[in-house]
Amino acid sequence: MSDEYPSLLRSERMSLVQLFVPTEVAHDTVHELGELGDVQFKDLNPSVNPFQRSFVGEIRRIDDMARRTRFFDAQIEKEKDVVPVRPLYECAPLLTVGPRSAQTVDELDTTLSQYESKLTTLNESYQTLSERTRELTEARHVLRETAVFFDKAHTQTSNIRSSFDDSATPLLTSHDDREGGYSAGSFDLEFVAGTIERSRVPTFERVLWRVLRGNLYMNHTDIAEPFIDPSTNAETRKNVFIIFAHGDVVLAKIRKVAESMGATIFPIDANADKRADALREVENRLEDLQTVLYNTGIGRRSELVKIGESLRVWQDVVKKEKLIYETLNLFNYDVRRKTLIAEAWVPTRDLTKIQLALRHATEESGTSVPPILHELQTSKTPPTFHRTNKFTEGFQAIMDSYGISAYQEINPGLFAITTFPFLFAVMFGDIGHGFIILIAAVYMILREKAMAKQDNGEIIGQFFYGRYIILMMGLFSIYTGFLYNDLFSKTLHLFHSGWTFPDNSTRGVYTGHTYPFGLDPAWHGATNALVFTNSYKMKMSIVLGVIHMTFALCLQVPNHFRFKRKSDIYTNFIPQMLFLQSIFGYLVLCILYKWSVDWTKSPVSPPSLLNMLITMFLEPGKVDPEKQLYPGQGFVQMVLLGIAGVCVPWLLISKPYLAWREMHKTTGAGYVTLGNGEETAIARHSTDETLEGEEEGNGRAIAEGDEEHEGHDFGDVVIHQIIHTIEFCLGCISHTASYLRLWALSLAHAQLSEVLWSMTLDGRTDPKSIGGWIGLGIMGFMWLNLTIGILCLMEGLSAFLHALRLHWVEGNSKHFEGGGYPFAPLSFAGEGKEA
């Protein structure tokens, strides 16, 4: 057991443990471990089908319970008036451990099914009732609408008649002929009336038109209010239609079409009095029905309210139980089926805590047989587990989304805590903007507890998760803002400027006193300000970049020591370091030297460092005296170039050579490599097994057989090293150039904030009239909004992404190995958060 203090530098030390759990306490043990959330169980029967495992029956039962809770949830959600659902933390917990656990679950099961059947019956009766209400409502509509139609026909008889006279409609004309015309008030024409879904009206009309061979006299009106299906909440809109026709065959045909198109047909009498009677009756029945419906609705609602009180607890229990049984399915039965055997990864540090939990579980369940835990020796790679707190969590997540680091590898997430916000701030440097995001972060941190509980939505949730990153970014941005002397594109005069402008001249005179911290405010507004800051920020980003890469490269060393690959230090680390330093380290030194020289007093003009670097490659050893930075430059550069040149073959050849020598030594000593690693593994395995048989089969991991044995082929080493060399050498150049994004983003940010200021507030800050004040108000509002929206959010996001890239690509490529798999412990808390 290691006693070192938990740190983020390396992932937690893990142990593989074996648990012997008596069947009686298995459930409670897993429950306890799930509450603890510190144990990752291994699947001991990977070849067994999910439905052939031991606890399928329980899982199936719990699935059914889960379905019931989902049904309740859906019902509650569908209810129009909100049904209060008591949140989980306000409910009394339902105990599912201890000796009575089985009964509790049984009771819960019966309660759930009782509620379900009750609710289903209520739903059904509600459904039938609303169905009948709907029918009656439709009937009422049909009666009313047809009445309107008949009334209209009465008053317009003359019109109808004249129009029928010259009408070409054969059916009506023939009718007209036979009956000898209409007399007002006597309608002998037969008709079909009913309701149909509005979307179907055109099709209905078309089909009827064709079926009746063009002799269609149809009238339809919309029903204003929609009908709502109580079970699905779907809205349907319907139309009342009335079709006039004559002849039984035709009428039967119309009815059939109407029925097949989903219309409802109502018997309507042609007599106005009878219609009025029918309407009255329908209205009476409707009223009765609505009372009953209302009462049923109330009954259903009260049932739902009762369910809502404990629904969350049920859901919680069901979820936990399901998780427990799924975990139990990973276990193995021993021969006599008395105990379950489990294997799990646990952090070595927490072994005692887990022992305690196991004892607690035994006490809870009221039995005297405790589960037995013992550690196993294994050659398997344990999962990677970084113990984070709420501050480091976000930074670790940034690195984990690039890749999970190998077990016990140096963790870049630790260093990201400072480097990440710093590189961000180099791009985002502005006191004001930094302050804004700082305030946002501080607000989120102060309201942490309240915000953690509520559902923040996707976007706010993301920001909330990264609140400590934002806090650090804000602090660092304020710091770099001071360095750049930038406050919403204005400057601060904290100290006396080192420059004076005598007699309104535009040429500054140096007073001989240096501005103590950050950029001299005199540069602000100077005509050559941009030239100066560009050169300054560009060089600074190269310096920072080389420092960051050198640091990342150094992180290899502890890895090489930890994984016992000392030869890698002089086959990989040293040549890489020399290569980087002899080219770019030298460039950084030149930059620093150039900054330290007062070029106004120098006889030569300042040389361009970029050209210097290019000529260093193109014409090694030759330096134009005009452009010389220091004496002896040519020789130094030639030596450095030589070192860099030597490093390439060194890096390329030394590691494969060592591997080859090693191989030669083993074959020379008379050993022969077996065809593949597997055979040896199998051979060893079988001897192991016989041994184990004698030793009663204790102390060996059950699921050990599937370990992959990677064949370290010589060819692989060669290819890998070639790729690595090319990648590193080209990477050095492109990555250094890549750090120039620090300059570009910082420049863009400064320029953007300056443009925003000049376009909104410039010249308005001292209003003289009321109009001026109003203008200031509007513009100030605009400026504030754009500052937050564009400069802080959008620019911040872009700077964030670039900082992310610098860490993932430029930083991690120098040392990160990755390939680990995350520690995923059984935990009830985590599951709760996801849902």
Place this chain on the structure above:
Amino acid sequence: MEALFFNIDNGFLEGIVRGYKSGILTQNQYANLTQCETLEDFRTQLSATDYGGFLANESLPLSTSTIQEKATQILVDQFNYLRGNAVEPLNKFLEYITYSYMIDNIILLITGTLHERDTHELLERCHPLGVFESMPALCVATTVEELYQSVLVETPLAPYFRDCLSANDLDDLNIEIIRNTVYKAYLEDFHSFCGTLGQPTQDVMQRTLAFEADRRTINITVNSFNTELSKEQRAKLFPTIGRLWPEGNNQLAKADDIDQVRAACETVSEYRTFFNDAGVSSSSAHGNGGIDDLAAASMLEDRFFRMEVFLNKQAFLQQFQYGVFFSYVKLKEQEIRNLTWIAECIAQDAKDRIQDFIPIF
């Protein structure tokens, strides 16, 4: 060239459909499914596949028809998604796929009405891909003429029906004739439409459709033995495409028993194997020809399905063509048939026949 521009309009959908395709159940998953003891096991097993929790909210006990219905619903949803995102001419192509379901639905409704089944029950049994607006009104018609005039004239199927207006009264034989005439017209139309779509689609689709046509031709021949269908009528029902056309079709039109059918199919090497066992069994037990023909036909049917699956799988080997959409729908349909079969076998405890499904991948 098609490779250059195909993805502009159809790249997304092809990606989607290939993604869907990788969700089709594999041999392994079928092996797991066939081991299930109950339908609940079946559901648990399916939830580990691409079907996911599609049955999670169904209350127990499950029925095979629910499984089939829900699985079809998934296919329909996927198809509608594809269709909603498609542009011409893919849109038209997808529409053509639905025509075959429309034909099936129409025939189902007419037959149902003839036997005086309940209209609503019939409507529920219709395939959701082939539903069209005025479909319910089909129940009213009593003659083909009326059918055409009142409903079909406004559907895209109208041209296909034009050829069979001569049949006056609707009886079972006539409906069968109508179905085959319409299907023949549909296949020919689809075939020529695919011809307008340019090279890779044309290639893949015409191969699949040719097989479909041959299958119909052989089926019609086999099923018309000992019926009142005359040989001239039979010949009229054969699609004029396919690999058997024209010589094979001519021979089939004159065929009187299954041996002559086999002889007609000799020219196409792929079809030769279909009749191998069938021929042997028919010659070995000549006495009870009726039952034996039935067995041979069902075996033939099975082989046709296998061939269809094979051809549809082939369609996925080529990129930049529409064949994948057609093939996906057909494969998924086969998968649903398989699922239903397995579920049915589980439900009826007929474990010995559970392996009789057609594996896809």
